[in-house]
Amino acid sequence: MNGRVAVITGAAHGLGRAYAVRLAEQGASVVVADLDGAGAKAVAEQITADGGRAHAVAVDVADEEATAAMAAEAVGAFGRIDVLVNNAAIFLTVAMARVPFDEITVADWDRMMAVNVRGTWLACRAVVPAMRERSYGKIVNVSSDTALKGSPSRVHYVASKSAILGLTRTLASELAPDGIRVNAIAPGIVLSEPDPTPERRTRAAASQLLAGALVPDDLVGTVAFLASAASDPITGQILAVNGGGYM
Numbered sequence: 001m002n003g004r005v006a007v008i009t010g011a012a013h014g015l016g017r018a019y020a021v022r023l024a025e026q027g028a029s030v031v032v033a034d035l036d037g038a039g040a041k042a043v044a045e046q047i048t049a050d051g052g053r054a055h056a057v058a059v060d061v062a063d064e065e066a067t068a069a070m071a072a073e074a075v076g077a078f079g080r081i082d083v084l085v086n087n088a089a090i091f092l093t094v095a096m097a098r099v100p101f102d103e104i105t106v107a108d109w110d111r112m113m114a115v116n117v118r119g120t121w122l123a124c125r126a127v128v129p130a131m132r133e134r135s136y137g138k139i140v141n142v143s144s145d146t147a148l149k150g151s152p153s154r155v156h157y158v159a160s161k162s163a164i165l166g167l168t169r170t171l172a173s174e175l176a177p178d179g180i181r182v183n184a185i186a187p188g189i190v191l192s193e194p195d196p197t198p199e200r201r202t203r204a205a206a207s208q209l210l211a212g213a214l215v216p217d218d219l220v221g222t223v224a225f226l227a228s229a230a231s232d233p234i235t236g237q238i239l240a241v242n243g244g245g246y247m
C-alpha cells in the first residue's frame with residue numbers, strides 16, 4: 001500500500017477502523033471518513049501518532065454535497081485518490097432494527113437504502129473523477145454474506161447489501177475502460193463491537209467452518225489485496241470472507 005491514498009468510509013469504528021489503521025501501517029495515506037466526526041478524528045490522530053499519514057473527514061455518505069466534499073478534502077490532503085473502501089453502513093454503531101419484515105417502518109427502510117446503497121453510489125461518484133485522472137483506481141464495496149444466503153429479520157439491511165452486488169458488477173463494467181477496478185467483499189459474522197457478549201462469540205463461531213470467530217483484523221488482508229496492485233486482474237467479483245460460513 002506504500003504511497004497509495006485510500007478513502008475509507010465508516011472508519012471511526014469496527015471494521016472500517018481496522019482497515020484504516022492497518023492500511024496506514026502498510027504505508028497508505030488514509031482518509032478516515034465517518035458520520036461520527038469526533039471518532040474519525042480520534043482514529044486519524046492515533047494513526048498519525050503511530051507514524052502514519054491520516055486525515056479525518058466528517059461525512060454523511062447519504063448526502064451528495066458531503067461526499068463531494070469528502071473527495072475534495074482527500075485530494076486536498078494527499079493529492080490524489082487511489083482507493084475507496086465503501087464500508088459505511090447502518091449496522092452496529094448506527095444500529096438497525098432487527099425485526100420481522102412487516103414491522104420495519106418506511107422511514108427505517110428509506111434511511112437504510114439512503115446510507116447503504118445511495119451512500120455507496122455517491123462515494124463512488126465523488127472519487128471517480130480523481131481516479132480517472134490517473135486512469136487507475138480500486139473500489140472495494142462492502143456487502144454481506146447475508147446477501148448471498150438470506151437472513152431472517154432485517155430485510156431492509158439484507159436488501160441493501162444485495163443491491164451492492166449489482167452496483168459492484170455494473171460499476172466494474174462501466175469503469176473498466178478507465179482502469180478502475182470495482183470489487184466487493186461479503187463478510188460473515190465479524191465481532192466488530194468493542195466487547196462481544198459470550199452468546200455472540202458462540203453464535204459467530206458456530207456460523208462458520210473454520211475455528212474461531214472472525215475479528216476485524218481478519219478482514220484486513222482481503223481488503224488490502226483488493227486495494228493493491230496484486231489484484232489488478234480482478235474486477236466485478238464478490239469475495240465472501242466468512243470462514244467458510246457460506247459456499
Ligand SMILES: NC(=O)c1ccc[n+]([C@@H]2O[C@H](COP(=O)([O-])OP(=O)(O)OC[C@H]3O[C@@H](n4cnc5c(N)ncnc54)[C@H](O)[C@@H]3O)[C@@H](O)[C@H]2O)c1
Pocket residue numbers: 009010011012013014015016033034035036059060061062086087088089090091092093094115119142143144145186187188189190191192193
Ligand atoms: N460485523 C459484521 O458481522 C459484518 C458482517 C457483514 C457485513 N458487515 C459490514 O461491514 C461494514 C462495517 O461493519 P461494522 O461491523 O464495523 O459496523 P459499524 O456499525 O461499527 O460500522 C459502520 C460505520 O459506518 C459509520 N456510519 C454509519 N452511518 C454513516 C453515514 N451515514 N455516513 C458515514 N458513516 C456512517 C458508523 O459510524 C460506523 O463507524 C458495514 O458495511 C457492515 O454492513 C459487517
